[in-house]
Amino acid sequence: MVKLFHAHFFFDAIAAVRLFGVSLILLGAPAFAETPAVEEVLGVLGMDSAQIAELAEGQPVAYTLNEGSDDEIAVGLVWYLPVPLAKVAGHFRLENSISLDVGVTAHGILTPHSGADSLAAVTLSREEAQTLLNAEPGDEFNLSTQEIEKLKTFKQTSNQMSNKALEEVAGEHFRAILLQRYKAYRYGGTNAIAPYARAEGLDSKPALELRQAANESALLARYLPALHKAWLDYPKALPSGAVEAFPWVKKTVEGRPAAILRHRVAMDWNGGVLVLTREFYATHSYNSSQWITGCLPYRDGTVVFQQVRSFTDQVTGMASDIKHIVGRKLLKDKMLKFYERLCGSLGQCP
Numbered sequence: 001m002v003k004l005f006h007a008h009f010f011f012d013a014i015a016a017v018r019l020f021g022v023s024l025i026l027l028g029a030p031a032f033a034e035t036p037a038v039e040e041v042l043g044v045l046g047m048d049s050a051q052i053a054e055l056a057e058g059q060p061v062a063y064t065l066n067e068g069s070d071d072e073i074a075v076g077l078v079w080y081l082p083v084p085l086a087k088v089a090g091h092f093r094l095e096n097s098i099s100l101d102v103g104v105t106a107h108g109i110l111t112p113h114s115g116a117d118s119l120a121a122v123t124l125s126r127e128e129a130q131t132l133l134n135a136e137p138g139d140e141f142n143l144s145t146q147e148i149e150k151l152k153t154f155k156q157t158s159n160q161m162s163n164k165a166l167e168e169v170a171g172e173h174f175r176a177i178l179l180q181r182y183k184a185y186r187y188g189g190t191n192a193i194a195p196y197a198r199a200e201g202l203d204s205k206p207a208l209e210l211r212q213a214a215n216e217s218a219l220l221a222r223y224l225p226a227l228h229k230a231w232l233d234y235p236k237a238l239p240s241g242a243v244e245a246f247p248w249v250k251k252t253v254e255g256r257p258a259a260i261l262r263h264r265v266a267m268d269w270n271g272g273v274l275v276l277t278r279e280f281y282a283t284h285s286y287n288s289s290q291w292i293t294g295c296l297p298y299r300d301g302t303v304v305f306q307q308v309r310s311f312t313d314q315v316t317g318m319a320s321d322i323k324h325i326v327g328r329k330l331l332k333d334k335m336l337k338f339y340e341r342l343c344g345s346l347g348q349c350p
Helices: 002-026 038-045 049-057 085-092 126-133 145-156 163-192 206-215 218-223 225-233 320-346
Strands: 061-064 072-081 104-109 243-245 247-253 256-269 272-282 288-298 301-311
Touching: 038 049, 038 072, 038 218, 038 288, 038 301, 049 061, 049 072, 072 206, 072 320, 085 272, 085 288, 085 301, 085 320, 126 145, 126 163, 145 163, 163 206, 163 256, 163 272, 206 225, 206 272, 206 288, 206 301, 218 225, 225 256, 225 272, 301 320
Parallel strands: none
Antiparallel strands: 061 072, 072 301, 104 247, 243 256, 247 256, 256 272, 272 288, 288 301
């Protein structure tokens, strides 16, 4: 009798679970979140079947992405490495995976307690200091109207300074700008990013660009809706398991030193790791960018994918189509250097 009771209970439980699952499907929500196949993920990223098949050759495979505005350039890159996932994932879990970045001369992490001294390594040469102090609306420096006015006020009182003192004080002002932009973003999200003043009264708005980039991610929208919403609504709380950091780097961009502020969020997903990176401030040359980088177990190794959406006024205006072609090639080359550094560090470059 007891066995019969247990049997009825067991089959009733199965029936209830099935009914519960059917009801959720009818309501448009899956009963259980199934782990998608890697091929499916790559398809959502934008690769076709022929491109996915190319991965077996062991070379990076680039593919095109839709671009939502005239100032956007976007590239996707995927490659297969015959390396255990754990080894690759270790690189992606680092707070500041600077070893994979090219051209970095200084770097660090900003925290809520950071002061301008945290950016002490961000210095300006005499030429850059003069360019900063003479800044006008334009593309020499990415500055807001308010930041430019403050620099002008300072310059009016600096006539008696030596060149050396002027460089040092200009550096202090610049570090203060960086710190203020970090704090504005950290506590106000994309909406708090000040526009860049451009010539003829036109502003570039990295706040809108970064929201556009987030909304263009089919991967986040489909598989990680909670993270997607948090990414858009930051500084609202991130999902459980997400780890954030605020790295900064000083590097050479188009032959000039540049300081770049980043927001990085990493979390385990689908057996691998996913990393979101926003470059919410760059000194010059481009306005902002979003990087989505991830690694997943695939065949006997790991597949690594990266999507970059970068925004720059340099690809707008006359001959925009040609500028976009050149911009995508430069961006792809930059991503390939990331790949070369990663496979080199793993000892698995083809």
